[in-house]
Amino acid sequence: MRALFARHALLPEGWRRDVVIEWDIHGDLTGVHPDSHPPLNVARADYVLPGMVNLHSHAFQRALGGLTERAGDGPDSFWTWRDLMYRFAASITPEQIEAIAAQLYVECLRHGYTSVCEFHYLQRAPGGQAYARVAETAERVAAGAHEAGMGLSLLPVLYSHAGFGAQPLKPGQERFRTGVDEVLGIVEALAPLRGGQFEAGAAPHSLRAAGIDQIRALAAGLPQARPLHIHIAEQQAEVEQCLAHTGRRPVAYLMDEIAVGARWCLVHATHLVESEVQSLAGSGAVAGLCPTTEANLGDGLFPLEPYLAAGGVFGVGSDSHVSQSPVEELRWLEYGQRLQHQRRNIAVGGAQREVGDFLWQAALRGGAQAAGRRVGALEAGRRADLLVLDGSHPNLDGVLDAEVLGRFLFCGNDNLVRDVLCGGRWVVQGGRHMAQDAIAQRYRQAVKQLREGSQ
Template sequence: MRRLFLKHALLPDGWAHDVSLTIDGRGRIAAIGTGDATAAAGADLVLTGHAVPGMPNLHGHAHQRAIAGFGERAGRDGGDSFWSWRSAMYAALDRMTPDDFQAVASQLYVEMLKAGFTAIGEFHYLHHDIDGRPYADPSEMSLRAVAAAREAGIALTMLPVLYAAGGFAGKPPGHGQRRFILDSDRFLALVSRLDTMASGDDDLVVGIAPHSLRAVPADLLARVLAARPLGPVHIHIAEQPQEVADCLAATGRRPVDVLFDQAEVDERWCLVHATHITDAERGRIVASGAVAGLCPTTEANLGDGLFPAEAFMAEGGRIGIGSDSHISVSPVEELRLLEYGQRLISGRRTVLAGGPGRATGRHLHTAAAQGGAQALGLDAGAIAIGLRADIVVLDADDPLMVARRGDGILDGWIFAGNRPLVRDVLVGGRQVVAGGRHAHEDHIARRFRATLERLHA
C-alpha cells in the first residue's frame, strides 16, 4: 500500500481539498479521505496542484506520428482528401523497421503522458515486414508497441487489427496494404500471444480491431467475434462520405446499419469516427451503449466532417477522444475542437455543457474520461475507490490558473490557452511525469530524432 496526498482533487461528487488516497499493489485506489491537511505528513507522495482523472486516448496509430505535418503540401489537382493522404501515409511505411517503430511509439507515448493522457488504445495494423512478408516472429511489431508503452509507463490497450480486403465486396488489397493483411488464424494467434503477455500485467489490456467493414468481409467478422466473445472491440465506421457511398453500392445499406445487422454491438464496442450517420443510426449507437470514438483534430486535418455530438450526447450517447494520426497530441485540443465544431455548426456557445449552469470543460472532460475508460476496458475514468490511480495534476501556480476555482479549473485548462499545464502524472499509482518532465524523455527524444532524420532523408 502507498499513500498519496492531493491538495486539491476532482472526485466524482465534486472538488475536494486535502485528499488522501491509499493505493493498493495493483495501482487501484483502496481508500479516500478528505479534509485532513495533517495527512500530508504521512504520505509517500504529496502533490499540490489541481488533480483530475487521467484522460484515456482511445484511438491512435503510433506509426503515423512519424509523418505528422509531412502531408500538408497541396497536390497538383487541388483535390486533396483523406484518400490522397492515405496514399502518402502508405508510402511513408516503405522504410519503417521495428526499431524505427518502437522509437516513434516511445516518443509519442511520452508526449501523451506529458499532455495529460494516461492510457492509449493502439489500433495496430503494421504487422509485416517492408516487403509484406511476416517477420520471423509474427508478433514482432505488436511486441514493439508493448515495449514502447512499458518504456514510457503509459497504460496500453493493444488492439491488433484484422485487415483482409482492399474494399467492399472482397476487393483485393493493394500494394500499400501489404504490411497489414492477416487471415483469421494468424490474427487469432497474434491475439493469443498478446493475451499471454497481458496476464498479470495491470497496465496491458488486449482487445481486437476489425479495421472497417470495407477491410473485413462479413463472414470473417463473424468468425473472429465468435472466437473473441469478451474484451474491447474497435472498428472504423462511416468516417468518409466515399466510404458510405461504397457501402451503399455494395450492400444497399449504410455502414452503421450494416454493422448492427451483422454483429451484437454493445458496451464493449468503440465505433471510431462514426462521422457520417443518420438520425436512426445515431439512435442505434446510443441504445447499444457503445462508445463513439471521436478524433476531432485528425478529422479536421483530413477534412472528414463533424460528428453530431450535440444530439448524440443529449440522448445519452457515450463518447471518448483519440489523437488518431497524432497531428496533435493533446486532450485539450481534442476537447476544445469537439466543442468548437459544434459551436460553428449551431451558431451557439457552450453547446456540450450538458445543460444550463453547467461548466463545458468539466462536462466534456468527465464524459471523455469515462467513455475512454469504457472503450479501453480499463477500470478508470474517475478518482474513486476501486478504480486505477490514473491521475493528472495541473500546475496551480501557472498564470492560466489564476482565480480559477472548482469547475473553472477545467474550463481554464481547455479553453483559456495552450500553455503546458500538466505538472505531474500518475499511471496506476506510479509517478511517470514529475514537474512537467518524464524521467526518460531525453534519450527517447534523441532516438526519435535520429529515426525521423533517416526516414525523411
C-alpha cells in the first residue's frame, strides 16, 4: 500500500503524533492525517521527517573529494584549489559524469537528501568542442539522478568570461563555455524530462563569468516559474575585483541591476555588509549556504544572525561534496556562528527555540523555494519525499518530540536515516540503497579511468 503510519512525524506546524501518510502512483502526497489509528497492513515508523533539499551541487567534484588536501609550496586558497579542480575536469567523459553523479546521489539519499539542485557547468568536450547534442552532459546528470531515484533541479550554467570586464576564458575553462542562447537551448532540450521528479532552470555562474547584460537576458529568456541560481561574494578577492570594476560590491551590484526575487538563489553570499544583508533578505531570494565546502575552501562565515533577524530565507547544499550529509551542513552552519560570536543556540526564530527544529524546517522551506519543485513538507500536494529515522538507535531512545532533531543534528556521527522514500519510491531501506552495489561498481571504474588517464 502507498501509505505509512508514523508514531511521530514532522509536519509544517511541528511534530504531530499518530500520522497516516498517503501517496499516489505519481509520487505525490495525497493525505497527511495526524491523530489517527494505525490502519491494517500499513508499515509503521517511529520518527518521520520530510527529506532535505540539497540546493547546491557540482556532482563531478565528488570524485575529487579528499584529493586536494596536500599543502602546496605557497599559501593555499580557493584559487589554488580551483586550478586543481580545472585539471581534474579537463578529461572527464559524459559516461564518467553519469557514473559519478549516480554515486553521489546514492550517498545523498542515504544521508537524508531527497532533492538536489545541480549547478552544472561541464557542458563541452575536452578541448572545448561542442557535443553533437547540446544537452549531452546535462542529460547524463539527469540519467544518474533517475537511476538513483533522486529528485533533481538541473541548472545549466552560463559561463562566458574568466573575470570582470569580459576577460577571455583560460584554457582550463573552455569546457565550461556557454552563451545565453546555448543555455536556453539546453533548457529547451531538457523540457521532455520535466515532471514530478525533474525541473530545469538555469544559473549564471557568477558576476565574474557572466556579464550583467547576459544575466539580464538569461533571466528574461527563462520561463518565469523556473529557478535561477548564481555564485556570489564567496571570496574576498571577488568582492575586491567587483569593487574595482563596478564601484559596487557583488550583492549590491546584482540587486541594483537585476530584479532579484523569490526564484533566485544567491549561493554562498559569504562577504556582505549590513546594507547587502538587508537587501538580500528583503528580496525574497534564498541564500544558498554550503558550510562544509565553505570551510574546506577557506571562504569565511555567512552573517546568519543579522540575516535571520531581517527575515532572510536560507537553505543548504553540499557543493563540492566533501560531505554528503545535511546533518553536517546544518551542524556546521550553527557551529560556525557559535565560534564567530562565542555564544550558543543562535539559529532560532520567533517562538521556535529548538535549534534543530528551526534549522531543519527553515532549510526545507528555503531549499524547496530554490529547487522550484513541490517538495520540502509533509502535506498533500507535495512530493512524497520522507525519511524514516532509526528509532532503535540509542540516540533516539525515549526522546521527546522536541528533542528528536536536536539529537539527530547534534549528537554523534552515526547516520540515523534508516529508510528513504523519494517521489513515492522506497530508494533506501535498512540504510542501503536499492542499487548501491551496481552504482558503486560503475563509480569505481570511472575513478580508475580518471586516475589512469592523469598519470
